[in-house]
Amino acid sequence: MLKPPGIQVKHYFFTVNISRAVIWEQREKVLNSQWGFGIEPITGSHQYQEALKYMTSRKYQQALETLYKLIIQRLFEMHRLNLNQTGYKMRTHISNALQKRASSIYTMVRRYNTAALALDPPRPTLDWSKPVIRETMKRHRRVLRAQEEIVRCNIELRRIHTSIVDEEKV
Secondary structure, rough: OOOOOOHHHHHHHHHHHHHHHHHHHHHHHHHHHOOOOOOOOOOOHHHHHHHHHHHHHHHHHHHHHHHHHHHHHHHHHHOOOOOOOOOOHHHHHHHHHHHHHHHHHHHHHHHHHHHHHHHOOOOOOOOOOOOHHHHHHHHHHHHHHHHHHHHHHHHHHHHHHHHHHHHOOO
């Protein structure tokens, strides 16, 4: 590898970074002197506002996707924790992972709320500190499971009826 003259090998990368910064500053000076504008964007321009809007919406989408991913991972771990073939050591390992993941989910909820409020118009925020919200979600899931159970019971009822009719024919 060629080394620049007068530069020691152990400081090579550090010096290259400094020289790039110097080149960038010189380029900015030339643009300012010859063309009358710099590298910094003009905050009042339409393109700058569009870019800012895109960046805030992208940050919101990334926070939402990351939060969704963390919650799905937690659901899979909770499902694995409740399986019959899971041993004691695996259960303790999974429960420790769940406790660690809870803090990361809480951090992502805060990041999501910040990104949601930064949008125009602001999106609704998530607040899981209120027990009313958790109870509502539990009841909603119970209603969904009850509806599934009704469908299953209706199918079983038809099967039993068919079985009784077939027995009477014999």
